[in-house]
Amino acid sequence: MSLADSDRELVVEELGREPTPAEAALFENLWSEHCAYRSSRPLLSAFESEGEQVVVGPGDDAAVVALPTDDTSSADADHASGRADEKEEDVYITMGIESHNHPSYVDPFDGAATGVGGIVRDTLSMGAYPIALADSLYFGAFDREHSKYLLEGVVEGISHYGNCIGVPTVAGSVDFHPDYEGNPLVNVACVGLLTEDRLVTAEAQEPGNKLVLVGNATGRDGLGGASFASEDLAEDAETEDRPAVQVGDPYAEKLLIEANEALIDEDLVESARDLGAAGLGGASSEMVAKGGLGARIELERVHQREPNMSALEILLAESQERMCYEVEPKNVERVREIAEKFDLGCSVIGEVTEGNYVCTFEGETVVDVDAHFLGEGAPMNDLPTEAPAEPETDLPETDLEEAFEAVLSSPNTASKRWVYRQYDHEVGVRTSVPPGDDAAVMAIREAEQGLAISSGAAPNWTSTAPFEGAKAVTLENATNLAAKGATPLAAVDCLNGGNPEKPDVYGGFQAIVDGLAETCADLSVPVVGGNVSLYNDSVAGPIPPTPTLAMVGTKSGYDAPPLSAKPEGDLVLVGDLALERGEFRLGGSEYLAQFDGDDRFPVLPGEPAAFVETLADVADADETLAVHDVSHGGLAVSLAEMVDEDAGLAVSLPDGVDVEGALFHEQPARALVQTADPDAVREAFDGVAPVVELGEGTDDGRLTIDAGDDVLEYDAAAIRENRSVIEDELE
Amino acid sequence: MTVSIIRFGGSNCDRDAERALEHLGIDAEIVWHEDGLPEDTTGIVLPGGFSYGDYLRAGAMAARAPIMEEVREAAREGVPVLGVCNGAQVGCESSLTEGAFTTNESARFQCEPVYVRVERDDTPWTRAYDEGDVLEIPIAHAEGRYEVDDDRLAELEDEDRILFRYCDEDGETTPEANPNGSKHDVAGLVGDRDTVAVLMPHPERVTLPDVGETDGQGVLRGFAYATE
Numbered sequence: 001m002s003l004a005d006s007d008r009e010l011v012v013e014e015l016g017r018e019p020t021p022a023e024a025a026l027f028e029n030l031w032s033e034h035c036a037y038r039s040s041r042p043l044l045s046a047f048e049s050e051g052e053q054v055v056v057g058p059g060d061d062a063a064v065v066a067l068p069t070d071d072t073s074s075a076d077a078d079h080a081s082g083r084a085d086e087k088e089e090d091v092y093i094t095m096g097i098e099s100h101n102h103p104s105y106v107d108p109f110d111g112a113a114t115g116v117g118g119i120v121r122d123t124l125s126m127g128a129y130p131i132a133l134a135d136s137l138y139f140g141a142f143d144r145e146h147s148k149y150l151l152e153g154v155v156e157g158i159s160h161y162g163n164c165i166g167v168p169t170v171a172g173s174v175d176f177h178p179d180y181e182g183n184p185l186v187n188v189a190c191v192g193l194l195t196e197d198r199l200v201t202a203e204a205q206e207p208g209n210k211l212v213l214v215g216n217a218t219g220r221d222g223l224g225g226a227s228f229a230s231e232d233l234a235e236d237a238e239t240e241d242r243p244a245v246q247v248g249d250p251y252a253e254k255l256l257i258e259a260n261e262a263l264i265d266e267d268l269v270e271s272a273r274d275l276g277a278a279g280l281g282g283a284s285s286e287m288v289a290k291g292g293l294g295a296r297i298e299l300e301r302v303h304q305r306e307p308n309m310s311a312l313e314i315l316l317a318e319s320q321e322r323m324c325y326e327v328e329p330k331n332v333e334r335v336r337e338i339a340e341k342f343d344l345g346c347s348v349i350g351e352v353t354e355g356n357y358v359c360t361f362e363g364e365t366v367v368d369v370d371a372h373f374l375g376e377g378a379p380m381n382d383l384p385t386e387a388p389a390e391p392e393t394d395l396p397e398t399d400l401e402e403a404f405e406a407v408l409s410s411p412n413t414a415s416k417r418w419v420y421r422q423y424d425h426e427v428g429v430r431t432s433v434p435p436g437d438d439a440a441v442m443a444i445r446e447a448e449q450g451l452a453i454s455s456g457a458a459p460n461w462t463s464t465a466p467f468e469g470a471k472a473v474t475l476e477n478a479t480n481l482a483a484k485g486a487t488p489l490a491a492v493d494c495l496n497g498g499n500p501e502k503p504d505v506y507g508g509f510q511a512i513v514d515g516l517a518e519t520c521a522d523l524s525v526p527v528v529g530g531n532v533s534l535y536n537d538s539v540a541g542p543i544p545p546t547p548t549l550a551m552v553g554t555k556s557g558y559d560a561p562p563l564s565a566k567p568e569g570d571l572v573l574v575g576d577l578a579l580e581r582g583e584f585r586l587g588g589s590e591y592l593a594q595f596d597g598d599d600r601f602p603v604l605p606g607e608p609a610a611f612v613e614t615l616a617d618v619a620d621a622d623e624t625l626a627v628h629d630v631s632h633g634g635l636a637v638s639l640a641e642m643v644d645e646d647a648g649l650a651v652s653l654p655d656g657v658d659v660e661g662a663l664f665h666e667q668p669a670r671a672l673v674q675t676a677d678p679d680a681v682r683e684a685f686d687g688v689a690p691v692v693e694l695g696e697g698t699d700d701g702r703l704t705i706d707a708g709d710d711v712l713e714y715d716a717a718a719i720r721e722n723r724s725v726i727e728d729e730l731e
Numbered sequence: 732m733t734v735s736i737i738r739f740g741g742s743n744c745d746r747d748a749e750r751a752l753e754h755l756g757i758d759a760e761i762v763w764h765e766d767g768l769p770e771d772t773t774g775i776v777l778p779g780g781f782s783y784g785d786y787l788r789a790g791a792m793a794a795r796a797p798i799m800e801e802v803r804e805a806a807r808e809g810v811p812v813l814g815v816c817n818g819a820q821v822g823c824e825s826s827l828t829e830g831a832f833t834t835n836e837s838a839r840f841q842c843e844p845v846y847v848r849v850e851r852d853d854t855p856w857t858r859a860y861d862e863g864d865v866l867e868i869p870i871a872h873a874e875g876r877y878e879v880d881d882d883r884l885a886e887l888e889d890e891d892r893i894l895f896r897y898c899d900e901d902g903e904t905t906p907e908a909n910p911n912g913s914k915h916d917v918a919g920l921v922g923d924r925d926t927v928a929v930l931m932p933h934p935e936r937v938t939l940p941d942v943g944e945t946d947g948q949g950v951l952r953g954f955a956y957a958t959e
Contacts, residue, residue: 156839159839159840160840163781163840163842163871163873164741164743164781164784164785165743166743166744166780166781249784250781250784251740251741251781251783251784251785251786252784254740254741254743254781254784255740255741258740341763341765342740343740420842421839421841421842421843422839422840422841422842423840423842424840424842424871425842426842426869426871426933426936427743427744427747427779427871428746428747429747429750429751429935429936429938429939429942430942431942432941432942432943443941443942445941558941558942731837
């Protein structure tokens with residue numbers, strides 16, 4: 001791939017001359033889809049990104065959101081611990097999300113590992129300390145050997161990198177769908193923590209300040225990664241594109257985390273950006289462009305690990321574990337000392353200026369362009385779209401028991417323990433609710449807030465109905481948080497699509513953007529940042545449009561109701577609109593994926609905010625014994641997941657109901673609540689959402705579902721056996 | 732009394748140990764390995780993590796850092812030393828304790844709660860418990876399989892050096908309850924003196940009551956008991 005002719009013409013017009021080879025390569029990478037969002041940016045204005053909690057919105061390395069100051073509860077807590085005057089600075093979190101899709105196909109271990117590294121450095125460059133990771137992964141059908149190979153490699157890569165740097169991986173999702181066969185997705189989100197006095201942005205501040213590169217030495221790895229990410233995966237990508245994949249060094253990243261913390265402690269950083277796509281050229285030019293400034297960089301000053309590197313290679317290599325800092329001249333020596341303490345390379349590569357973005361190499365000027373034009377000058381694409389088709393209705397005939405077991409043992413709904421067991425999800429001693437539940441909950445003691453985290457999308461949903469599916473993904477993530485008693489605070493999205501030059505693919509992509517945007521707005525959840533990955537297309541065809549959403553919510557206190565049932569207590573289902581109406585739509589369900597059928601997507605609640613808010617309240621009520629979100633696999637799977645050896649559930653479906661519909665439809669914004677006071681739950685949801693009493697807890701560790709003519713009955717061991725397909729296959 | 736938590740490049744449970752000790756009212760500070768052991772050190776934690784990225788072999792590089800000579804000297808003088816996870820690997824690599832912790836039978840990283848049985852209750856690290864007590868403490872490692880030659884293991888057992896063994900909920904040692912294939916289910920052991928101990932499970936992760944259970948508190952309280 002090289003700079004497109006039309007882009008070259010624009011560049012020549014702006015420069016008044018032909019670009020140098022280094023300039024052409026810079027424009028090619030920074031004007032790529034991956035960096036410039038040429039096809040997606042026109043759509044992204046749909047997102048509501050503002051809110052009083054939003055400190056830094058989209059456009060920086062990561063978003064920054066203020067945690068609520070819960071005056072009453074924190075005053076009590078302060079009083080109790082006698083530390084009323086310690087809480088001075090506002091406490092912020094950062095949120096970022098990134099895709100590393102193409103690299104993870106070519107080299108699953110290194111591709112996924114460096115995806116973690118990149119999003120963690122985005123967190124560092126805001127002055128934050130990374131406290132949590134969430135990974136949403138998407139692969140082809142699980143029974144394909146290639147899918148299993150990719151899953152194993154990706155999980156191992158995340159595990160290797162995330163564990164080593166000491167950042168717990170606490171949430172995420174794993175989905176399988178045949179349309180990821182030629183192009184898996186690896187979406188990684190990171191949450192960081194800081195106080196307001198530590199905030200740094202990527203906006204260069206002052207001409208005369210030095211630009212200091214800290215971290216690994218620069219080699220030839222990852223050359224052209226940004227443009228590699230902006231075209232379809234070729235059939236021979238696994239062998240041909242390997243040089244475009246970076247190799248990570250988590251030990252260097254851990255040193256960088258600690259060095260960054262020390263630099264922020266001593267207030268030595270004026271602005272910062274991590275070196276990601278398009279390497280040094282990308283990071284340094286974006287920093288000065290944001291500040292409306294320029295730079296003068298001497299490329300030979302960059303510390304290198306390979307001999308005879310050219311200017312272009314130094315400028316664009318995507319060697320990992322590197323940060324670019326703007327530092328006042330008087331502080332440069334101290335920055336150098338800190339880098340040295342942590343065994344990190346450090347070079348003063350140039351300075352911020354008021355002029356152009358200029359790079360020289362051994363005395364020769366190789367780049368001399370306006371930084372703003374380089375960063376923002378890429379023309380946007382106005383591509384044709386084709387609206388997705390409405391699915392037909394074609395329902396299969398199934399045997400109830402067979403259907404129940406097929407859905408329960410599908411890798412999509414099955415236990416993901418094999419995955420998260422490989423992630424250190426407890427380092428940092430903040431994890432109050434670990435993976436395996438609806439949402440993780442972290443103790444943010446600095447703000448006396450519990451932070452709930454949920455991340456995921458649902459390829460079955462969005463491939464059936466992109467718009468409604470994306471709305472449902474939003475509701476599902478919000479319901480996950482509410483089920484653990486948290487109120488949504490903010491979200492970041494990772495929008496994955498196929499080749500946007502195909503109108504039907506682009507139409508589906510537009511639909512997921514609009515769906516996410518609409519429901520996030522309905523829930524008053526600002527979308528504070530995100531990432532777009534297009535051209536996830538291969539000879540096997542485009543991926544399903546995949547809107548990964550990572551949403552966080554807050555609650556007072558760090559504990560949450562468990563997912564597992566208790567031996568006693570009534571079980572109610574809240575929010576099931578289809579059950580109330582007696583009319584089920586199975587579109588997007590795992591049931592139809594298993595038995596090859598089609599149907600329309602479920603009707604979604606019109607005013608979901610009240611449901612989410614009420615569920616969060618009910619979850620934290622004293623009488624509440626257990627709460628579990630109902631989503632993938634429908635009521636059938638959620639019921640089964642609540643049962644263990646210590647507690648069972650005896651459930652009766654309402655008389656005359658369509659049993660398959662009731663058990664397997666996947667309308668989001670539903671939850672199972674086990675409670676000592678069902679009347680209180682009914683009252684809380686009065687006028688908000690339907691409440692149906694389903695049954696009660698038992699002490700026999702069995703799930704019994706009385707479905708009229710049929711009775712389903714499974715003990716905890718049988719349920720576990722059905723749900724353990726992934727570990728059974730991969731152990 | 733101040734417990735020094737030795738931070739190597741790549742340590743990542745140092746802050747957790749500090750928070751956990753402070754919760755128990757035990758003074759602790761993180762010490763950068765190049766700065767040397769402070770004079771007033773009354774206890775030493777070798778924390779978990781990936782010192783030197785686990786390059787070469789887990790714990791091998793840190794074991795050869797100059798500060799470890801000071802740690803060994805302090806240990807000989809009776810200063811209590813606790814190695815956790817990577818710190819346990821460092822402890823074995825630097826001969827504070829015998830044997831080695833090597834690649835799990837699964838060949839994968841495993842982060843999960845496990846049960847361990849208290850084998851002795853007369854060391855500072857286990858004084859809070861009774862012999863035979865079953866504790867639930869999480870592990871998080873890829874290299875935690877205890878290995879030592881059979882004769883030496885028999886001697887260690889004769890000398891009553893084994894502190895914790897993996898077991899099931901009822902305290903029975905079984906192959907299923909042994910998460911990593913450790914020889915004779917060894918999860919932790921003491922060195923030449925009872926004041927030196929290493930273990931693979933993370934007591935600091937089950938100490939803070941605001942995020943869960945507190946079975947690990949007694950292990951960390953060993954620093955207080957040892958200096959009483």
